[in-house]
Amino acid sequence: VEVGARERLVALLNPLHDADIADLLEQIDQPLRARLIALWGADIAPYAITELRSGVRDLVVPLLSPEQLARVAEELETDDMVYLVEDLAETDQEKVLDALDDADRMAVERSLTYPEYSAGRLMQRELVSAPEHWTVGEIIDYMRASDDLPDEFYDVIIVDPRHRPVGMVALSKIMANRRETRLDTLMNEDFRIIPADQAQEDVAYAFNQYHLITGPVVDAQGRLVGVITIDDAMEVLEDEAEEDMKLLAGVGDEEIADRVWETARARFPWLAVNICTALIASAVIALFSGTIEAIVALAVLMPIVTSMGGNAGTQSLTVAVRGLATRDITSKNMWRVVRREVIVGVLNGAVFGMLIGAVGFIWFGTPMLGVVLWLAMLLNMLVAGLVGILIPIGLDRAGADPALASGVFVTMSTDVIGFLAFLGLASVMLL
Amino acid sequence: VEVGARERLVALLNPLHDADIADLLEQIDQPLRARLIALWGADIAPYAITELRSGVRDLVVPLLSPEQLARVAEELETDDMVYLVEDLAETDQEKVLDALDDADRMAVERSLTYPEYSAGRLMQRELVSAPEHWTVGEIIDYMRASDDLPDEFYDVIIVDPRHRPVGMVALSKIMANRRETRLDTLMNEDFRIIPADQAQEDVAYAFNQYHLITGPVVDAQGRLVGVITIDDAMEVLEDEAEEDMKLLAGVGDEEIADRVWETARARFPWLAVNICTALIASAVIALFSGTIEAIVALAVLMPIVTSMGGNAGTQSLTVAVRGLATRDITSKNMWRVVRREVIVGVLNGAVFGMLIGAVGFIWFGTPMLGVVLWLAMLLNMLVAGLVGILIPIGLDRAGADPALASGVFVTMSTDVIGFLAFLGLASVMLL
Structure with a gap:
């Protein structure tokens, strides 16, 4: 590519599958992409363009020459055309639509009238x-x-x-x-x-x-x-699973091909939300600074309560988000699932609370500290189960994506309740 | 079902799709399932059985009478037969295989010689x-x-x-x-x-x-x-995405249809690992109990550092696990991805560290406390990025599932480094 050897490029790309060419285009940088596309000329593989991830696709389409666009337009079916143009800037969209013949152009325009992420956008008009x-x-x-x-x-x-x-x-x-x-x-x-x-x-x-x-x-x-x-449905299914996973972790719509700056920006909002919730948790601890000053062991042990709560909450949350996505949680069995999560929280909370209570007692020699740990753990894991299931169900009922921001709110709840229960019980029972 | 009205049952189930009948069978309890299956008799829908989730399927197959088995065997193709029998106890497996004619029996037995989760198990032998x-x-x-x-x-x-x-x-x-x-x-x-x-x-x-x-x-x-x-590939893709998501959250192979006891047990191992890592983090805090006794503000602020680190680590981790699953992270671009994660960690760490440093300074009136917070946050988010990407890549290289237990180890690292950096810096710079 560097030396502009067009024939060698075509000979190299030809045996590759369109999807692999797309992967290649994703991995190189934009100036190189521009040179490669220009060099490729009329031999461009239309399906390599539709295989691109949306971020890169929207950068590549404006690079195409009118002849390349014509070749792309001629080969693709309407669903791929719609997919190609739907995220483009209006002027680029016009340029692509102009390359289509009248019937195709009308078909694509009609598909674009359906809402984004609807069956109308996904379908192809060619059928028998x-x-x-x-x-x-x-x-x-x-x-x-x-x-x-x-x-x-x-x-x-x-x-x-x-x-x-x-x-x-x-x-x-x-x-x-x-x-x-x-x-x-x-x-x-x-x-x-x-x-x-x-x-x-x-x-x-x-x-x-x-x-x-x-x-x-x-x-x-x-x-x-x-x-x-x-095959279209399979792609959607894969995208939705990926979206849920990323939403749960508080990662935006980022892609491996993104540069540092885009990635940092994509993760910024969740971290910003998290710093606010962390400050709320800190404020709860500050309420009890007198107690901590008196018994420093509390500062040593308190992260165990919140860490276990956060973990248990994430478990419930993940099961709930998957269950909602696969329609295994319905309005009929919802309360049974909630009840199960609460009982599981109590069971595991009792067992691990007992364990950690014993550790606390042996470590610091205060029996009452063990009891406080046990009770706080029990309470926090009960809350974790409850919040872990109710937040995604609530979001789903409200018409939002159940994975959206759930993680942050679940850990906020378990942090706040964990610190409150542990330090609160300690100041009542130990001082 | 309760009153044993066979014809009404058949009339009710007949218009339903097999997949919906399977959902129904999953939601009722085992004694009711046994009665329903017996009542269903020869009208049983073979594909409703293959649609069941594995846990329930292995409970239902032993309930089938020889006539029902024969009907199931006659209708299914080899891939479905393999799917049906592969997890059964040996005696149940024999019972099902006996219901097959010789050619099918041989085909199923040959498929069972391929390793679990291989193409040989997934394929059907019927083809043109x-x-x-x-x-x-x-x-x-x-x-x-x-x-x-x-x-x-x-x-x-x-x-x-x-x-x-x-x-x-x-x-x-x-x-x-x-x-x-x-x-x-x-x-x-x-x-x-x-x-x-x-x-x-x-x-x-x-x-x-x-x-x-x-x-x-x-x-x-x-x-x-x-x-x-x-359609077989689509199911696998869905299963693999679900598995990754559950492994990330430390949820085992549990299903919505599981009972309380099974669910509690399935979540137990991860919580047990987590309590050990939480104890390690506590031990780190205990090293600095003298420092905390002197400056109680440290106990108030320290969870912010670890919470942000954990969050940033989970973000990197999720992107890495997805990137590995979709083959977007390859040995070629691996180091570029690692470098990007580290730089993103430093960038976001610098910004949020500054922010929280300012809050710490204003809240407690000690400028040096702000500086300590800033540095600790920067360091912890750098480590979060590094660990979040290197753990899954390492697991993948070692031939393990990159999602396996990654979450627990990432949060352990960010907790330990977070507490160590914050309290360590504080004891050097503030005392």
């Missing part, structure tokens, strides 16, 4: 549908005659005269039957219709739960407007 | 393959004549005379071409062969990275022995 009365022979002849079939598809959607989907026939079923068989006798009625405005995570859940391969997408009038295939 | 010289017409005629095609399949695997896969043709391509077209002209050469002993998470990664729909599985001699389809 057939009326109910068609036979295996007719659909095969239709497909052989057609010259703009989708790249890959797995089912034919059967529609009624008003273009509403009524069933689906797997290609494998079509191929295994005789030409005169009617399609509607082969229909897999156990199919799910996806409204275009459904949230993409609900779509991914349905694919995973019901092992769907193809899901027909309908507009508000119930008419077939597109399909979502399992 | 064809020699290179066949035409579209021949394969269609073959499929029409065959009476034991797989339930659903999306590609025909093209094999050479020694039964080694050389390519794959999508059904949609077959249907779109004329009868006399040779299959090898339609082949999608960009396909990936999966060795039967490959780890399932590597399989899932390949499906996700290269958008595979079908992956041919080969034995040690390179011969085609089965296929893995995208």
